[in-house]
Amino acid sequence: MADGILKRKIGIEKEVDEFLDRVSEAGLLCKQGMDTYLKGDMEVYATFLKSIRDTEHKGDALRRSLEKDLYEKTLIPESRGDVMELLEDMDALLDRYTGLIWQFEIERPDICAEFHEDFKELLSYSVESVEADVRSCRAFFKNINAVADHIHKVSFWEKESDKASTRLQRAIFGRNDLHLSHKMHLRFFVKQVDRIADEAEDVADRLNIYVIKRML
């Protein structure tokens, strides 16, 4: 009987890990996608688009399966609500990556060569902040005392992202040779990338509360 319960739990632990792997994977795909976009290779870009869409679907399926298990098998009753919210928050971050890649595909912003590195840097900070979230989440499930080791890094990367975003927006609006509409279009994409880090920080704040609640 207890053996059955344990087996079920091991399955869920694996599912949680797989779900978080998908979030990490989406971050890497997003970074590679942007590199490809900036290089202007839209054929390869289309493959990234497909990959990130698949990752998102897998993530969604895993989240649904986890949520179903949590409720149907009445697992972790005291933290169930928090864990559900956490999974949904992480899924929202995954969706943001996908949305960003799609937005590039749909709107095809004309990014001047001098901003390429800035865009890459900005995205890397956002991805780092989400990565710190992923590590915090893993710790939340596996070793709650280690959450603190990762969670403060989210804020660090979010601040870096804010700085890079401000710097980049200043640079964009400092260019006199660009139309205002072009500048606004670029700013929109800067904001989209920066928002990922902002949301990662919000998730970290909520996770902090969940940790306090779970402490004995």
Added chain:
Amino acid sequence: MFAFFLSSGLFLGWSLGANDAANVFGTAVGTRMISFRKAALYCGIFVILGAVVSGAGAAKTLGELGAVNAVAGAFVVALAAGVTVYWLTKLGYPVSTTQAIVGAIIGWDLFAGALIDFVALEKVVLSWFVSPVLAALFSALLYKVVAYWMKHVKINMFSLDAFTRAGLLVAGIAGAYALGANNIANVVGIFVPISPFSNISFLGLFTLNGAQQLFFIGAIAIAVGTFTYGKKVMLTVGEGIAEMSPVAALVAVLANALVLFLFASQDLEGFLLSHGLPAFPLVPVSSSQAIVGSVIGIGLVKGGRGIRWRILGEITAAWVVTPLAAVVLSFIALFFLQNVFQQKTFIPVEYRVTAAAEKRIQAAGISVTGLVDVRGKTFPSAYQFKKALDQHMTLTNREKDLVMAAAEIVHLVITNQVANRINDPTITNEQKEAVNQLRGKSFTHGWELEQALAEQSQEWRMVPNHKEQNEELKRKLDYVYRLTRSTGQ
């Protein structure tokens, strides 16, 4: 008539199931780790197993109600205790069923002019303090140890959840088994000597004797009580007193079991003493009160802010009300049954210092010079005899008990039926034969029957320094004594 009398025992069993299941599964259900239905199912199955497998072999087959000497009286006492527990269960308070029974018996003692068992009363009052304090200490300590362990061991949330759930289930099952084994005698034990059941064999695989069949019926009543009415008290214990995490719920149950095992287990005491080890002092511990203490212990370790003191105050008041309400209910009900329905609720026990009794008292080393004024006189009740003894003699409590036991008049006649109706499986054939040999004999005092049986067979003799064996023999003697009395009625 047997079924009618048994009904109050079953009602008491139902109330017990509704209230006491919270002691074993309350925290698990309160923290939503185990659903109420699942808890009730496991509780029911293992209460029945505990009652049938281990209940019949327990040292106290007759239970607390054994003190009541007429079946109609036992009916009322069980009913009064049952109604009391039902009332407090309806309000959602975890109370001790045993204490309700002790209260109801005191009501009977008062009505019948029997002596009040102050030792039992003292135990009840003591347990209000001892049980929660000991359990709180143990749970606080255990909680600290677990918290320390959790800080230093990396364990996945879901694995911890699985271990805690399995722990709660195993602890609950063990608790339910013990609940059935320890309490079934209180529910139907008194009806064993008048039980009409004979042995039933199941395909030659195993046989259920009369007592076990009765215990099975009683255990079903307990299980039904848990299923139909157990949720409210479970939720009081599990979430009403203080908010608890599942790990804390497990700690509370384990602390409860540990306190009961260390401070209330005669088996453990016997084991430790037999191995030359110091034993824990046996103190009156009630599981219902200990589980509340366990929850408070954890609440206090966490700073005490989460404890709902108002509910705790109400629960404490309910503990005090339990025996008191049972005394009053029992007394009033006995009055009605005796005077309105003309039922014999007690057999008046007379006391007379006969020549044989005097000899026995003298043999015990007690001076009989003070007995001059009471010698040969018949006293209609224990109360009056004790009053007379107090007037004429200065005796220690132990001496007084001895004199009273020696002078108690019982008028027993061993009829042909007695030996045939022995359905206690622990009574050996040689012991049965010894009873058979005494056919047609009559005895004025209960101890005379004991002496006669001891003369007939080695197996009816007490063995010095064998506490457990002698306890078992006393129980068997009590059984024969009751059987003899019930066939004579």
